[in-house]
Amino acid sequence: MRLIMSWLPSLxxxxxxxxxxxxxxMSRVGVKKTQPDDEIRTRLRAVYxxxxxxxxxxxxxxxxxxxxxxxxxxxxx
Amino acid sequence: MRLIMSWLPSLxxxxxxxxxxxxxxMSRVGVKKTQPDDEIRTRLRAVYxxxxxxxxxxxxxxxxxxxxxxxxxxxxx
Amino acid sequence: MRLIMSWLPSLxxxxxxxxxxxxxxMSRVGVKKTQPDDEIRTRLRAVYxxxxxxxxxxxxxxxxxxxxxxxxxxxxx
Amino acid sequence: MRLIMSWLPSLxxxxxxxxxxxxxxMSRVGVKKTQPDDEIRTRLRAVYxxxxxxxxxxxxxxxxxxxxxxxxxxxxx
Amino acid sequence: MRLIMSWLPSLxxxxxxxxxxxxxxMSRVGVKKTQPDDEIRTRLRAVYxxxxxxxxxxxxxxxxxxxxxxxxxxxxx
Amino acid sequence: MRLIMSWLPSLxxxxxxxxxxxxxxMSRVGVKKTQPDDEIRTRLRAVYxxxxxxxxxxxxxxxxxxxxxxxxxxxxx
Numbered sequence: 001m002r003l004i005m006s007w008l009p010s011l012x013x014x015x016x017x018x019x020x021x022x023x024x025x026m027s028r029v030g031v032k033k034t035q036p037d038d039e040i041r042t043r044l045r046a047v048y049x050x051x052x053x054x055x056x057x058x059x060x061x062x063x064x065x066x067x068x069x070x071x072x073x074x075x076x077x
Numbered sequence: 078m079r080l081i082m083s084w085l086p087s088l089x090x091x092x093x094x095x096x097x098x099x100x101x102x103m104s105r106v107g108v109k110k111t112q113p114d115d116e117i118r119t120r121l122r123a124v125y126x127x128x129x130x131x132x133x134x135x136x137x138x139x140x141x142x143x144x145x146x147x148x149x150x151x152x153x154x
Numbered sequence: 155m156r157l158i159m160s161w162l163p164s165l166x167x168x169x170x171x172x173x174x175x176x177x178x179x180m181s182r183v184g185v186k187k188t189q190p191d192d193e194i195r196t197r198l199r200a201v202y203x204x205x206x207x208x209x210x211x212x213x214x215x216x217x218x219x220x221x222x223x224x225x226x227x228x229x230x231x
Numbered sequence: 232m233r234l235i236m237s238w239l240p241s242l243x244x245x246x247x248x249x250x251x252x253x254x255x256x257m258s259r260v261g262v263k264k265t266q267p268d269d270e271i272r273t274r275l276r277a278v279y280x281x282x283x284x285x286x287x288x289x290x291x292x293x294x295x296x297x298x299x300x301x302x303x304x305x306x307x308x
Numbered sequence: 309m310r311l312i313m314s315w316l317p318s319l320x321x322x323x324x325x326x327x328x329x330x331x332x333x334m335s336r337v338g339v340k341k342t343q344p345d346d347e348i349r350t351r352l353r354a355v356y357x358x359x360x361x362x363x364x365x366x367x368x369x370x371x372x373x374x375x376x377x378x379x380x381x382x383x384x385x
Numbered sequence: 386m387r388l389i390m391s392w393l394p395s396l397x398x399x400x401x402x403x404x405x406x407x408x409x410x411m412s413r414v415g416v417k418k419t420q421p422d423d424e425i426r427t428r429l430r431a432v433y434x435x436x437x438x439x440x441x442x443x444x445x446x447x448x449x450x451x452x453x454x455x456x457x458x459x460x461x462x
Contacts, residue, residue, distance in 0.1 A: 008094040011152050017162040020180070024187050026097070026143070030136030033101050035126045048129035049189045052202035056211045057133045059184030063218040064140040066180070072152035075165050075226035085248040088306050103251070103297070107290030110255050112280045125283035134287045141294040149306035171316040174334070178341050203343045206356035210365045213338030217372040220334070229319050229380035239402040242460050257405070257451070261444030264409050266434045279437035288441045295448040303460035325393040328411070332418050357420045360433035364442045367415030371449040374411070383396050383457035 011072035019073055023066035027058065030065075088149035096150055100143035104135065107142075165226035173227055177220035181212065184219075242303035250304055254297035258289065261296075319380035327381055331374035335366065338373075396457035404458055408451035412443065415450075 007029060013019040035041055048054035070076075084106060090096040112118055125131035147153075161183060167173040189195055202208035224230075238260060244250040266272055279285035301307075315337060321327040343349055356362035378384075392414060398404040420426055433439035455461075 006092065006094045008097055009092070011093055011147065012154070015160065015163070016165055017160045020162055020183070024184075027136055027140065029097070030101075030139040031132045033139070034135045035132050040127060041132075044127065044129040044132065048133070050194060050198065051129075052198040052205075053208055053211060054130055054133065055185045055189050055195075055198065056202070056208065056215060057130060057137070058188045059181055060211070060215045060218060061133060061137045061140050062184040062187070063181065063215050063222070064137060064144070067218070067222050068140070068144050068147045068152075070165065070222045070226065072147065072154065075222075077166070077226065083246065083248045085251055086246070088247055088301065089308070104290055104294065106251070107255075107293040108286045110293070111289045112286050117281060118286075121281065121283040121286065125287070128283075131284055131287065134284060134291070138287060138291045138294050141291060141298070145294070145298050145301045145306075149301065149308065169314065169317070170319055171314045174316055174337070178338075204348060204352070206352040206359075207362055207365060209339045209343050209349075209352065210356070210362065210369060212342045213335055214365070214369045214372060216338040216341070217335065217369050217376070221372070221376050224319065224376045224380065229376075231320070231380065237400065237402045239405055240400070242401055242455065243462070258444055258448065260405070261409075261447040262440045264447070265443045266440050271435060272440075275435065275437040275440065279441070282437075285438055285441065288438060288445070292441060292445045292448050295445060295452070299448070299452050299455045299460075303455065303462065323391065323394070324396055325391045328393055328414070332415075358425060358429070360429040360436075361439055361442065363416045363420050363426075363429065364433070364439065364446060366419045367412055368442070368446045368449060370415040370418070371412065371446050371453070375449070375453050378396065378453045378457065383453075385397070385457065 011069050013069065013073060016070070016073075016076050019069040019076070020062075020066055023062050023069050026065040026069075027061040030061065088146055090146065090150060093147070093150075093153050096146040096153070097139075097143055100139050100146050103142040103146075104138040107138065165223050167223065167227060170224070170227075170230050173223040173230070174216075174220055177216050177223050180219040180223075181215040184215065242300050244300065244304060247301070247304075247307050250300040250307070251293075251297055254293050254300050257296040257300075258292040261292065319377050321377065321381060324378070324381075324384050327377040327384070328370075328374055331370050331377050334373040334377075335369040338369065396454055398454065398458060401455070401458075401461050404454040404461070405447075405451055408447050408454050411450040411454075412446040415446065 013022055032041065090099055109118065167176055186195065244253055263272065321330055340349065398407055417426065
């Protein structure tokens with residue numbers, strides 16, 4: 001039951017692309033755990049989505065999480 | 078006695094999700110050790126929780142700590 | 155079929171330079187997944203392309219992704 | 232004599248928590264080596280301690296140093 | 309022919325210092341690939357070269373790329 | 386002759402503290418290679434030395450370079 005409900009049951013993915021999607025999810029959960037209010041996050045999203053530096057920062061967090069996911073999957077070699 | 082009282086007795090967790098929660102905790106302790114005053118942190122929290130870039134930065138720290146926790150757990154493979 | 159359509163079928167590249175190009179692509183997809191609207195991204199690009207700190211930040215994301223790609227390729231040794 | 236005087240005789244610690252404390256120390260020494268004047272650092276501390284983004288940045292540096300300490304200790308496995 | 313023309317034929321260098329120079333080159337190419345216009349980059353350079361935080365950020369990107377180059381060279385041990 | 390003149394003949398140091406000093410040196414050379422003018426750097430130094438966030442950023446670069454130096458020395462285990 002527990003594993004079914006988990007948002008992060010495993011770092012293993014079938015492909016690099018799915019791993020990248022997982023890294024995006026992890027980056028968003030990192031935000032959500034800090035600001036759990038959906039409405040506030042939606043409002044903030046409308047702002048930072050139109051700021052180039054905010055988007056680069058978001059991409060940096062994804063890159064950091066993808067390092068972890070890629071290592072977990074032994075780089076899908 | 079000592080280990081029971083420690084906020085970080087081990088980097089080992091049962092699941093990736095618990096590891097992610099530990100990474101969040103480590104990120105917050107990093108802040109708390111720099112600013113130990115609870116009241117000030119609560120006040121600051123009210124501000125940065127509504128700033129998109131602050132939330133992205135918080136997620137970046139979590140991602141960095143999660144790299145450590147994930148490696149410690151051999152990526153829960 | 156699936157692999158043909160994937161934007162990231164593999165982290166393996168023939169040369170370091172191709173690996174660097176892949177890191178650039180990953181960095182851009184990280185932005186695109188956060189802001190999927192092509193028109194907005196094009197408009198933002200016109201701004202941050204002329205800001206030195208934005209370019210340095212972009213280069214940092216590329217460097218982070220290149221770490222992953224280089225490790226995946228065993229550094230093309 | 233030399234090792235006794237060193238602020239960083241070893242990266243090995245008995246527990247993860249002591250390793251985290253060492254990472255905090257390393258982060259502060261990184262600042263101190265750049266700004267050796269105690270009085271100026273004390274004054275600056277009064278400012279950044281009340282800035283949420285400054286605290287997040289401080290936590291990021293600690294997380295980076297903790298990666299090193301944790302690896303040195305083979306993650307206290 | 310191809311390898312001769314590549315700006316990044318290999319991550320292997322004879323010495324740590326040459327590896328550091330390569331990391332600088334990679335950091336600059338990361339910028340150049342994002343802003344290919346030489347004239348604009350030259351203009352921006354005149355600005356950020358006189359900004360302390362911009363220089364620190366540039367040094368951070370170099371440090372990140374040097375991690376990759378150093379690992380590729382097995383730390384020139 | 387060459388090795389004697391190099392500012393970075395090796396990443397190997399006798400102790401962790403010397404490794405930390407080397408990481409500081411690498412961080413400064415990263416700045417110097419971007420802004421080679423000594424006079425400008427001295428002027429900039431007077432500014433960022435009194436800015437808390439600049440000092441934290443400097444400490445972050447040192448932490449990143451120290452990761453490399455520590456790995457090169459197998460963490461002085």
